Amino acid sequence: MYDWLNALPKAELHLHLEGSLEPELLFALAERNKIALPWNDVDALRKAYAFNNLQEFLDLYYQGADVLRTEQDFYDLTWAYLQRCKAQNVIHTEPFFDPQTHTDRGIAFEVVLNGIAGALKDGKEQLGVGSGLILSFLRHLSEEEAEKTLDMALPYRDAFVAVGLDSSEMGHPPSKFQRVFDRARNEGFLTVAHAGEEGPPEYIWEALDLLKIQRIDHGVRAIEDERLMQRIIDEQIPLTVCPLSNTKLCVFDHMSQHNILDMLERGVKVTVNSDDPAYFGGYVTENFQALHEHLGMTQDQAKRLAQNSLDARLIKP
Numbered sequence: 001m002y003d004w005l006n007a008l009p010k011a012e013l014h015l016h017l018e019g020s021l022e023p024e025l026l027f028a029l030a031e032r033n034k035i036a037l038p039w040n041d042v043d044a045l046r047k048a049y050a051f052n053n054l055q056e057f058l059d060l061y062y063q064g065a066d067v068l069r070t071e072q073d074f075y076d077l078t079w080a081y082l083q084r085c086k087a088q089n090v091i092h093t094e095p096f097f098d099p100q101t102h103t104d105r106g107i108a109f110e111v112v113l114n115g116i117a118g119a120l121k122d123g124k125e126q127l128g129v130g131s132g133l134i135l136s137f138l139r140h141l142s143e144e145e146a147e148k149t150l151d152m153a154l155p156y157r158d159a160f161v162a163v164g165l166d167s168s169e170m171g172h173p174p175s176k177f178q179r180v181f182d183r184a185r186n187e188g189f190l191t192v193a194h195a196g197e198e199g200p201p202e203y204i205w206e207a208l209d210l211l212k213i214q215r216i217d218h219g220v221r222a223i224e225d226e227r228l229m230q231r232i233i234d235e236q237i238p239l240t241v242c243p244l245s246n247t248k249l250c251v252f253d254h255m256s257q258h259n260i261l262d263m264l265e266r267g268v269k270v271t272v273n274s275d276d277p278a279y280f281g282g283y284v285t286e287n288f289q290a291l292h293e294h295l296g297m298t299q300d301q302a303k304r305l306a307q308n309s310l311d312a313r314l315i316k317p
């Protein structure tokens with residue numbers, strides 16, 4: 001089944017580039033940039049990848065991102081991810097990047113963007129992997145800081161298709177970012193947001209009604225609210241679900257309890273994605289494989305999930 005799933009043409013719609021930083025590359029970049037690491041080797045770092053919740057993961061994710069310093073570093077990170085896409089027949093990807101994770105450390109916005117955009121361009125030309133980049137605001141920071149980030153991005157507006165919202169969900173509802181999302185939409189950007197990963201269904205309502213999002217990132221807690229489920233089904237609003245992430249971060253205790261196939265069978269436009277593959281144990285094909293192993297996903301269900309991912313692209317072919 002793995003080879004069949006791997007060969008299935010698919011799109012990835014929920015992937016944090018910083019979360020694709022494999023330990024081997026992290027160590028190589030630390031050496032290149034002469035940065036001391038608190039782990040002795042790659043194995044010691046991998047052992048630290050045991051999380052009880054989103055915040056424990058985020059603490060390590062931001063620490064790992066500190067090795068990214070130069071345009072070449074961002075290029076290498078993105079290029080390594082695009083090669084995984086090629087190997088797994090991901091024909092199109094819409095990755096997130098978190099500019100504030102870097103600009104707050106003194107890395108210039110254009111250093112980050114030029115590295116990523118250069119690799120995405122080469123990915124299209126040399127690997128045939130299409131893409132659309134999503135600029136994501138960190139929700140644990142203020143709306144004012146998100147506004148400043150949008151200001152920095154506007155001179156490079158052609159490099160993005162959308163803005164998103166990620167980082168610590170609880171206590172940081174979508175309503176906190178209503179004004180900056182309004183401005184982003186007025187500037188011509190599409191919008192997406194993480195909602196209903198750890199946060200309640202109310203956050204998904206807010207993301208839809210206040211941020212006017214095209215897709216819900218995660219959204220697995222929608223199942224707790226029947227009226228919300230009906231809306232998501234009626235309006236065919238895509239959910240970018242990340243099964244391995246949800247089990248690694250204890251949103252579900254075990255993959256056998258994941259609700260993605262129940263949602264699929266109820267008519268929700270769910271898709272399969274890897275979120276932060278270097279930290280959660282696999283890329284898109286491994287996520288599909290886990291659904292097959294633990295939930296008995298059939299080939300017909302896999303085909304529908306893959307087709308949903310192609311249909312839910314922000315950039316239509």
Ligand SMILES: Nc1ncnc2[nH]cnc12
Nearest residue numbers: 016166167168194275276
């Ligand atoms: N799963 C996730 N949820 C929220 N913010 C993130 N940043 C990177 N991965 C994330």
Ligand SMILES: [Zn+2]
Nearest residue numbers: 016166194275
């Ligand atoms: Zn995510």
